[in-house]
Structure formats: structure tokens, C-alpha cells
Amino acid sequence: MSQAGASYHHGDLRAACLRAARELLEEDGSAALSLRAVARRAGVSPTAPYRHYADRDALVSAVAAQGYRELAVYLAAAHPAPATPGDLADIAVAYVRFALDRPALFRVMFAEQCDPTSEERVAATAAIWEYVRGIVRDVFPDADPEALSTTVWALVHGLAFLHLDGKLDASTPEVVAAQVHTAVNALFAVSPVLREVTAPPAG
Numbered sequence: 742m743s744q745a746g747a748s749y750h751h752g753d754l755r756a757a758c759l760r761a762a763r764e765l766l767e768e769d770g771s772a773a774l775s776l777r778a779v780a781r782r783a784g785v786s787p788t789a790p791y792r793h794y795a796d797r798d799a800l801v802s803a804v805a806a807q808g809y810r811e812l813a814v815y816l817a818a819a820h821p822a823p824a825t826p827g828d829l830a831d832i833a834v835a836y837v838r839f840a841l842d843r844p845a846l847f848r849v850m851f852a853e854q855c856d857p858t859s860e861e862r863v864a865a866t867a868a869i870w871e872y873v874r875g876i877v878r879d880v881f882p883d884a885d886p887e888a889l890s891t892t893v894w895a896l897v898h899g900l901a902f903l904h905l906d907g908k909l910d911a912s913t914p915e916v917v918a919a920q921v922h923t924a925v926n927a928l929f930a931v932s933p934v935l936r937e938v939t940a941p942p943a944g
Contacts, residue, residue, distance in 0.1 A: 755793045755803075757783045762804050766845045771853055776800060801849060802859035808843070808850040809865035813872060815839045823876050830925040832876065833897040834918045840901035841911055847901070870894075896928055897921070 761782035765773040775797055776790045783790075794800040819835030820828045840847040855862055874890040881889060900921055904911040911917050 754783075754785065754789060757785070758790045758793060758800070759803060759807060762800060763807075763846070766804065766849060770845050771801070771849050774801060774804075774849075798854060798856040799859065801853050802855040802862040804846070805850045805853070805855050806859065806861040806865040808846045809862070809869050811843075811846075812836070812839055812850075813865075813869055816872065824879055826880055826926070826929050829876055829880050829893070830922045833893075833900070833925045834921045836897050837901045837904055837917055837921050838914065840905050841917065844905055847905065851898070851902075892928070893925075896924065900924055 758779050761779045762774055765778055765782055776794060777787050779800065780787045780790050790800070794803065816832050816835050816839075819832050823829055823832055857863070870890075873894050874886055877884070877890045877893055878886045900909070903909045904917060904920075909917075909920055
């Protein structure tokens with residue numbers, strides 16, 4: 742019996758299903774994710790996952806929520822207390838690296854339809870948004886935090902998918918970091934407010 746199945750028999754069916762879903766995701770991508778496939782992998786009856794997940798969308802939402810929480814930890818590890826544009830650029834690099842290190846999970850998080858009524862997913866997504874907004878507010882206190890947060894996230898998210906889809910060179914971590922730093926710094930350079938904040942000291 743698989744480890745997931747053993748966990749189920751100890752009463753943790755939900756965790757067993759999530760582990761099985763993540764294993765399938767890493768092996769075969771999101772096309773392999775179904776409640777029936779998860780049940781087989783977890784070693785439980787075909788109807789057992791329905792105790793926690795009404796349908797595939799609910800399962801995908803649970804996997805995505807887990808991914809958002811992992812992303813938050815990953816970004817915080819990149820810089821625990823970001824306070825400068827350079828710190829923000831480092832976190833942008835970490836975001837892109839997360840996508841490259843966990844491509845199937847990242848696509849489920851952002852390219853798969855998820856159940857909008859999933860409180861877990863909504864809360865996990867909101868936590869990421871608050872994290873991004875908090876960084877932008879700390880680094881650029883004179884900028885519009887809502888607009889700039891959206892702009893920064895859109896840029897970094899786009900860079901993640903461009904690298905993930907082979908549109909940008911992802912051959913080495915150093916190449917990826919250089920490309921992301923260049924793009925983020927270019928964004929900061931075009932705004933008068935951000936130019937003032939990021940300009941080197943005179944003299």
C-alpha cells in the first residue's frame with residue numbers, strides 16, 4: 742500500500758488525497774488530476790475523495806492553495822525584510838525560480854480553473870496579494886500601492902511564464918536572475934516617483 746493510503750487508514754484522508762494529487766501532478770501534469778486517479782494513487786475507494794472534494798475543481802483549488810502557501814514561504818526565504826528596490830528584485834527572482842522549480846504546480850495555481858468558492862484558495866491567494874502589496878508599500882511609500890503592486894506582480898508573473906514556456910533563456914539560475922533583475926529595474930527606471938526613490942546618492 743502506498744504511503745498516502747497508509748495515511749488514510751490513520752484517519753487523514755484529506756492529506757492523503759493532496760499528497761496523491763501532488764505526486765500525479767509532478768509525474769504527468771494536470772491532465773492526470775482526477776478524483777478517480779487520486780483515489781487509485783492514495784489506495785482508497787473511488788468514492789472516498791468525495792468526502793472532502795465535491796469535484797475536480799475543488800481538488801485543484803486545494804492543491805493550488807497549498808502551492809500559494811509554499812510560494813509565500815519561498816518568497817519570504819528570499820528576503821525576510823525587504824526594504825529596497827534591490828530586495829524587491831531579489832524576491833522577483835525567487836518568484837520566477839519557484840515557477841521553474843515547480844512548473845506543474847505553478848500552472849495549476851495560475852493556469853487551471855479553480856473553484857472561486859474555495860475559502861482555502863481565496864485566503865491563500867489573498868495572503869500572497871497582501872505580501873506583494875506590503876513589500877511595495879515599504880519600498881515605495883510615495884507610490885500608489887494598489888496600482889504599483891498590480892504592475893509589479895503582472896511583470897514578475899509574466900516573466901515567470903515567459904521563462905517557463907521557453908520564451909526567455911532559463912538555462913542557468915544566473916541567467917534567469919540577470920534577466921529578472923534587468924526587467925524589474927527597467928520598470929522602476931521609467932517612473933519619476935520610482936526614479937527618485939531608486940536614484941543613487943549624489944556626489
